[in-house]
Amino acid sequence: MSEVGASSHKDEVVLAARNVAKAYGNIHALKGVNFDIHRGQVTTLFGENGAGKSTLMKILSGVIPPTSGEIILDGQPISFASSSQARDHGISIIHQELSLAPNMNVRDNIFMGREIMMATGVDFAEEERQTRLLMQDLEEDIDPLTPVEELRLGQQQIVEIARALSVNSRILIMDEPTSALSASEVEVLFKVIRDLNSRGVSIVYISHHLEEALQITNHAVVLRDGAMTAYAERKEIDLEWIVRHMVGDNFDLGSPPTGYDKGGVALSIEGITVPDPAGAGYSVVDGLSLSVREGEIVCIYGLMGAGRTELLECVAGRLRSTAGKVVLKGRDVTGQSISECIRDGLVLVPEDRQRDGLVQTMTVGRNLSLASIGAFTKGLFTSFSREAGLVTDSIRKVHIKTDGAGAAIGSLSGGNQQKVVIGKMLATQPDVILLDEPSRGIDIGAKAEVFKLLAERAKQGLAVIYTTSEVGECLSIAHRIIVMRRGRISAEFGPDVTKEQIMAASGEAVVAH
Incomplete structure (x- = not known):
């Protein structure tokens, strides 16, 4: 990274939005937003999915023009015809969805x-x-x-x-840059950000990881329904302040569901060993055993590289094991394909919804019905009425906010796209659902809705296993918390565990902030 002329004027405004609005027909994505970006400082943008954050960032980086209002760069009004033109003026963006x-x-x-x-x-x-x-x-x-x-x-x-x-x-927009990073990688990124700040580079930071973002922010802007609801400097804000202005009131991610009896063992993982998919010659999962009962919610926590994803992908039929077996409701399903596992009632919601969970060229309805196509297809004939019924039922049960089944999947917010992936798998009426980082890239409101949905289904007998790299998510709806480290289980806890205990078991250093 080359030197950028650092300014001693830390309050100097280098980029500003003045009454910026964006409308798509009758839909107003932004409603007269005003805020400043200061030289050599981090301005963090908070808001739920659909609040207008991505629209605003696209305007600032030249991807789309505003309907009205001004963008002011170095004190002068400016308009960009393209992202490359914005880049020529020193403004770049790191998009949440990878463009590699x-x-x-x-x-x-x-x-x-x-x-x-x-x-x-x-x-x-x-x-x-x-x-x-x-x-x-x-x-x-x-x-x-x-x-x-x-x-x-x-x-x-x-x-x-x-x-x-x-x-x-000189102005770098980061849209969810840590959504797929491990804790150690996040710390490195924060060091890079602080180094860039010292060189005079301004950062616009968007994150749903609220506590994490508070570590580096200098200024906080909160958007809600396309309008700015709050602005403050770091010394004036805390986590409760952010949540209150984002969603209107304070709430948590729920608690383990109670008031019902759990059933028998729905899934048993017995001594599973999974070789490194990249062919490095070692096992990413090493002789691991784990079971989950009907109606039970199990959380698997671990740092990046602990083997969480590989474990779930092996159980669901995506990766092959070299030892051990997977037993689904008493039946050995080891080595079955993904489609065979779905048929038998074992489904996976993958970590990367864009690559593995959704078909971008299909509608919301077709994405929802894709995994259940056998239920309304016979030979060459499809019962479109049965498919429409399944889609309508899924949209209602999973609480997907959409203009309808015919809407483009790309028109949905990240949280609602994630609900489509979950709804698609729930529509198959599974006995066991595996979810790999189900809250990746979605806001606190959508995250709470996803966990509430899983808790409701657990009460109906669904066995749930979800992985997470966020300690706070372990302490939400899980009846049991499993900590993985280097392909093995390093600890098992009940819901009364502390964050520090979980982090220590994972090998993560506990840092006081």
Whole structure:
């Protein structure tokens, strides 16, 4: 990262929104928003999905124009015809949903569209050198020539961040940059942010991880229903202040559901061993055993690389094991395919909903009915009335906010897209549901709705296993908390455990803030 001229005027406003509004027909995504971005400081934007955060960031970064209002850069009104024009003025954005080319290597992704040229063509050696320096800054040991598709999601997020840092922007917009990062990777990113601030770079930071964001913010802006509801400096705010202005009142993520008897063992994982999918020659899950009963909710916590995702993907038929077995309601289903597991009542909600959970070219309705297609299809004939009934029922039961079954899946907020993925799997009437980071990239309100939905289904006998890298989510609806470390279970707790105990069992350092 090259030096950017740092200013001693820490209160200098470099970019400002003045009465910015954006309308799509009769829908007003933004309603006269005003706020300032200060040189060398972090302005954090809080708000639920659909509050207007992404729309505002797209306007600031030149992706879309405002319907009315002004963007002021260095004291002068300015308009951008494209994101590349905004980038020419030093404004870059890291999008929440990754925009990498999976079939290309890390180096080529970072310099795609702005290759370093020399007389004989692209200077690949210089691009590789700069990529290695960026990876060193981010403390990530990634070979520049590694294909992106071979990286885990957190590493792909690091590459996305590196690409934005390589432009040497003076205003950097980060939309959920830590959604797939481990705790240690978040700390490295925060060090990078503080270093950028010291060089005069301004950061606009969007995050649903409220406590995490409070560690680095200088100014907080809260959006609700397209309007700014609050603005304050860091010294004036706390977690309760943010939640109150975001959703109107304080609430938590729920508690373990009670008032019913749990049934027999629904799923038994017996001595499962899963080799590293990248072929590194070691086991990411090592002889692990775990069971969940009908109506029970089990949370699996662990740092990135603990083996949580690989465990769930193996149980659901996506990855193969080299030892052990999976027993579903007394029947050995080890080695079955994903479709066979779904047929037998074992379903998975994947971590990456965009890549693995949704079909972007399909409507909300078709995404919801996709996993249940066998229920209303016979031979070459489909009962569209039965499909429509299933879709309508799913939208109602899962509380999806949409214009209708025919709406484009991309028109939904992140939280509602996640509900579609969950609703799609629940529509198959499963006995066991596995959810890998179900709250990734969704706001506190949508998160609470998802956990409430899972608690309700558990009361009806559904066995639930969900993974999380957020300690607070362990202490919500789970009857049991399993901590994984290096492919094994390191501890098991009841709901009365403390955050410190969970973090210590995972090998995570407990830091007082």
